[in-house]
Amino acid sequence: MKNIIEKLENTIDKKDILVNEPMKKHTSFRIGGCADYFVNVRSAEQLKHLLQLAKAEEIPFQMIGNGTNLLVREGGIRGIVAKLGLQDDTIERQEQEVLVTCGCGMSLGKLALIALENGLTGLEAMAGIPGTVGGAVRMNAGAYGSEMKDVVVCSKAMNQRGEIQEFDLTAHEFAYRKSAFETNEWILLETTIRLKPGEKCEIEEKMQEYKKCRLEKQPLEFPNAGSIFKRNDGMPVAKLIDECGLKGYAIGDAEVSSKHSGFIINRGNATAKDVIALIEHMKKEVKKKFDVDMKLEIIVIGEE
Ligand SMILES: Cc1cc2nc3c(=O)[nH]c(=O)nc-3n(C[C@H](O)[C@H](O)[C@H](O)COP(=O)(O)OP(=O)(O)OC[C@H]3O[C@@H](n4cnc5c(N)ncnc54)[C@H](O)[C@@H]3O)c2cc1C
Missing domain, CATH: 3.30.465.10 (Uridine Diphospho-n-acetylenolpyruvylglucosamine Reductase; domain 3)
Structure with a gap:
């Protein structure tokens, strides 16, 4: 580990390298175990160095943005997680x-x-x-x-x-x-x-109109990752979930939002396991009632 940190520090500022960094700090769901190395990347040159280092050391590399479409499992992420700072x-x-x-x-x-x-x-x-x-x-x-x-x-x-x-x-x-x-x-x-x-x-x-719409319809007061499922044949699946009586249904601290059934909210201490179990339950109920296979929009990463 020390060896990799030294190599990272060759091109990246110390303050931009976080070791054993909880991914819950970097996802809108506020869920997820630790990344071995979390690196804020400030230039294309630094990114190139990181990719070469990951390859040479045979460690995995994962890019993230704002983490607003991600569910990170409790086991965290091995290797390097990089967040891009390029903003010009x-x-x-x-x-x-x-x-x-x-x-x-x-x-x-x-x-x-x-x-x-x-x-x-x-x-x-x-x-x-x-x-x-x-x-x-x-x-x-x-x-x-x-x-x-x-x-x-x-x-x-x-x-x-x-x-x-x-x-x-x-x-x-x-x-x-x-x-x-x-x-x-x-x-x-x-x-x-x-x-x-x-x-x-x-x-x-x-x-402002669109913002108002989001505030009214989406559970923005709780950590979430936006729509959990993709549309089905162009139609939102929230109505199907709703008609299965799942609004407010919870497993642990993961709950089908009462405001928008297409969202799962973290009531405080939800784990990725809770969210995944809830997703499986929602899929099963919708399949049983409507014979529709809901497909995930969010991306699930990390180890169990
Ligand atoms: C409250 C809320 C509302 C939302 N509303 C919408 C909506 O209306 N419409 C919609 O489409 N989505 C919506 N989303 C989902 C999400 O915001 C989008 O999918 C967004 O585009 C994800 O961007 P991100 O930077 O957070 O990516 P992340 O969630 O960090 O990553 C998503 C994927 O993109 C990859 N990635 C990130 N950056 C890069 C890069 N530079 N190069 C290559 N790959 C990269 C990651 O590896 C990962 O596979 C919503 C989410 C929330 C929490």
Whole structure:
């Protein structure tokens, strides 16, 4: 362990290396055991070094964003967990549209704010998604009829060997909550999105409307990871879960939200085991009543 810490410190500041770091501090569910090494990455060079180190030492490497779509098991994560700090942005104005490029560690909320400040429309519906730009591209995150695929122009990503490549829109292979990046071979560094000039007050008004909607419908007062399941044939599954009488049903401290049946909330001390048992129960009941196989949207990682 000492050996690896010394090697990490060759390129990474001591304060950015956390040993035996509880992942519950880095996930919106507030659940998860310890990562052996949790590293805040501040440059592409540092990321390259980390990937090479992980390969040379034969230890696993896991990238995370804001941890808002993750369930980490109690056994924690072996090897290196890296969080991207790249947050620079540039704005290039063309005739009818504006290209905004930003580091993939930036939160989608901050990017939406930059759009608002510059009077740019196109991100209003996604402003309330709590992930990073990297996580949002990887998941093709979306809300209220908009998805990342509607705004992305291109991205730069690094592979496990430290090589950087540019991906055009087609190469992202976007589909519903899916992209080419789900194999974990490539780490997104930078993304360019296309926005249009708009009226600042209208953009702000729309953002407020969507925010109000989220506050009313989602259990934001409890730790959660957003929708647990994907839509089924384009339809939200919350109604099916609801009709199985599962609203408020709990295992340990994991509970089907009474506000939104598509969400599981952590009432305080929920474990990943509780959440997984609850997910299995929800799947079983929905299959029995509606013959629908619900598919997970959240990503489960770590050891039992
Ligand atoms: C209250 C709440 C509301 C939500 N609402 C929505 C919504 O409306 N729509 C929606 O789509 N989602 C929603 N989500 C889910 C979540 O916010 C999105 O999926 C988001 O895009 C995840 O981003 P993240 O940075 O948190 O990624 P993480 O959860 O940290 O990681 C998700 C995956 O992305 C990978 N990843 C992260 N960064 C990179 C990178 N730079 N390069 C390559 N891979 C990377 C990780 O390895 C992991 O596999 C919600 C979640 C919460 C808690």
